[in-house]
Amino acid sequence: MTPPDNLKTLILEAQRLLLICHVTPDGDAIGSLLGLGWSLRKAGKQVTLACPDTTPTELQFLPGADEIGPARPEALAQAEVIVILDSSDRERIANQYAEAPFLAKPVIVIDHHVTNVLFGDVNWVEPTAAATAQMCAELIRQLGLPLDEEVALCLLTGIVTDTRCFRTSNTTAEVLAAATRLIEAGASLADVTERVFRDNSLARICLWARALGGVQMKDRVIWTEVSREMLKACGAGTRDTTGLANFLDATRDTDVSIVLVEKNGKVEASMRAQRGVDISGVAFGLGGGGHPQAAGFTRQGTLAEIREQVLSATWAALREQGRA
Numbered sequence: 299m300t301p302p303d304n305l306k307t308l309i310l311e312a313q314r315l316l317l318i319c320h321v322t323p324d325g326d327a328i329g330s331l332l333g334l335g336w337s338l339r340k341a342g343k344q345v346t347l348a349c350p351d352t353t354p355t356e357l358q359f360l361p362g363a364d365e366i367g368p369a370r371p372e373a374l375a376q377a378e379v380i381v382i383l384d385s386s387d388r389e390r391i392a393n394q395y396a397e398a399p400f401l402a403k404p405v406i407v408i409d410h411h412v413t414n415v416l417f418g419d420v421n422w423v424e425p426t427a428a429a430t431a432q433m434c435a436e437l438i439r440q441l442g443l444p445l446d447e448e449v450a451l452c453l454l455t456g457i458v459t460d461t462r463c464f465r466t467s468n469t470t471a472e473v474l475a476a477a478t479r480l481i482e483a484g485a486s487l488a489d490v491t492e493r494v495f496r497d498n499s500l501a502r503i504c505l506w507a508r509a510l511g512g513v514q515m516k517d518r519v520i521w522t523e524v525s526r527e528m529l530k531a532c533g534a535g536t537r538d539t540t541g542l543a544n545f546l547d548a549t550r551d552t553d554v555s556i557v558l559v560e561k562n563g564k565v566e567a568s569m570r571a572q573r574g575v576d577i578s579g580v581a582f583g584l585g586g587g588g589h590p591q592a593a594g595f596t597r598q599g600t601l602a603e604i605r606e607q608v609l610s611a612t613w614a615a616l617r618e619q620g621r622a
C-alpha cells in the first residue's frame with residue numbers, strides 16, 4: 299500500500315489543512331479524521347477537522363471529537379489543501395462543499411471504497427484496505443509523522459469499527475499488523491471495543507425489538523424496515539439503527555441483509571452480503587456505494603417504493619452472481 303508521491307508532497311508542504319469526513323459519520327470516518335488530524339497537528343501543522351453531521355455518542359470519547367463541526371467559511375478560505383476521508387463521491391460530504399473556494403484548492407481523497415468515483419485532484423483509493431484509518435496509519439508511517447497514544451486510539455477505532463472487530467473477510471495479516479503497531483503505540487483495544495460496542499440505550503433496544511418483529515426473508519434475502527412512527531414510539535433516532543444490518547447478516551441461509559430507514563422523506567438503506575456475494579453494485583446503481591460486503595444508499599421515495607427497488611435489484615444481482 300503506497301500513497302502517491304504527489305499526495306505525500308502536498309501533505310508535507312501544506313501548513314494549513316482542512317480535513318473532512320462523510321455525512322452520518324461512522325468509526326472509520328471519525329477515527330481517520332481525528333487520527334490523521336492529531337498526527338498532522340503534532341507535526342506542527344494547523345488542522346481544521348470538519349464533518350457535515352454530529353459525531354455519534356459511541357465515538358465521543360475520542361480526543362477532539364467535540365471540536366468536529368461543519369467547515370466554517372474561514373477554514374475553507376485559509377486551507378492550502380483539503381483532505382477528504384472515507385468518502386466515495388462528492389455527495390458523501392454534502393453539497394456545502396461544492397463551493398468556489400473549495401474547488402480552488404487541491405483536493406486529496408483518501409478512501410478504500412471500490413465504488414470511489416475519483417473526484418479529487420489526487421486520489422488514493424485502496425479497495426483492499428479494511429479501513430481508511432488503516433491507510434492513514436500507513437501514510438503516517440511512511441511520512442514519519444508523529445504516532446502517539448492519541449493518534450493510535452483514533453486510528454485503531456477506525457479499524458475496529460470497519461472490520462466489526464476484525465471479523466470481516468478483508469481482515470488480512472496486514473490489517474492485524476497495522477492494528478498491532480497502533481496498540482504498541484499505546485492504544486487500548488479493550489477500551490475501544492468497550493466504548494464502541496457497549497453504548498445501547500433502552501430506546502435503541504425498543505427500536506430493535508420492533509424492527510426485528512417485522513423481519514422478512516425470501517430467496518436468501520433478509521430485510522426489515524424502520525418507519526418514522528417506530529422511531530417516535532421508541533424515542534429513538536435514525537442513528538439507533540446502526541448495527542441492525544450486521545445483526546441480520548448473521549442469519550443462517552441468507553446471502554444479503556437489508557435495513558431500510560425512513561429519514562426526512564427519503565429512505566436510507568444499509569446492506570450486508572455474505573462472503574462471495576457483492577452488493578456494492580446494487581448500492582451504486584441506486585445512488586450510493588460501498589464495499590462488496592457492506593454498502594448503502596439514500597434515495598427519495600417511500601419505504602414501499604425503495605423496498606421494491608432494492609429487493610428486485612438484489613435478486614437480479616444474486617442471479618447474475620449465480621446464487622439463485
Ligand code: 5GP
Nearest residue numbers: 386568569586587588589592593594595596
Ligand atoms: P452502513 O450500512 O454501515 O451505513 O454503510 C455501509 C457501507 O456503505 C459503508 O462503507 C458506507 O460508506 C457505504 N454507504 C452507505 N451509505 C452510502 C451512501 O449513501 N453513498 C455511498 N457512496 N456509500 C454509502
Ligand code: MN
Nearest residue numbers: 326384430460
Ligand atoms: Mn470506511
